[in-house]
Amino acid sequence: MRAVVQRVSRASVTVDDERVASVGRGLCVLVGVGNGDGEADADLLAEKVVGLRVFEDDAGKMNLALPDVGGELLAVSQFTLLGDARKGRRPSFVGAMEPVGAKALFERFCDACRAQGVPVATGRFRADMQVELVNDGPVTILVDTKRVF
DSSP: OEEEEEEEEEEEEEETTEEEEEESSEEEEEEEOBTTOOHHHHHHHHHHHHHOOOEEOTTSOEEEOGGGGTOEEEEEEOGGGGOBOSSSSSOBOTTBOOHHHHHHHHHHHHHHHHHTTOOEEEOOTTSOEEEEEEEEEEEEEEEESSOOO
16 A cells, blocks of 8 residues: 655545545545555554654654644545556556455555544545645655555
8 A cells, every 4th residue: 555644734625515524733644555455554554654753742853643743634545646657658557456445445544543543534435536735844755565665
């Protein structure tokens, strides 16, 4: 699984002019599920995301994680994170998992974050979503359960 994690002061998702989710201070996480991903990847990604120390302590150092600051998490499923643009100009999405399996692993990721005591809001799976956020910092981290950056 692959995620783009952004520290935010606020974030929201709108579908068909209806706000379906919003959070205050916390993380906005775009989540892509790839072929070959499984429940262990969802659990590992949740542990990594919730434990990321990207919030500043009293000394101004990024030493605190989401639970330490009472933050919220907005999770948005995004299969385009699995896009491969190495050849040509049109990305290929053959590396993205089919929707039924992807939805199950996305939901497992969200449930695993909740199990760690984090409030989780989500976009709407497979919908055309408008995501708005204020990236605080900016701080943006890439996390991939299959690859080391």
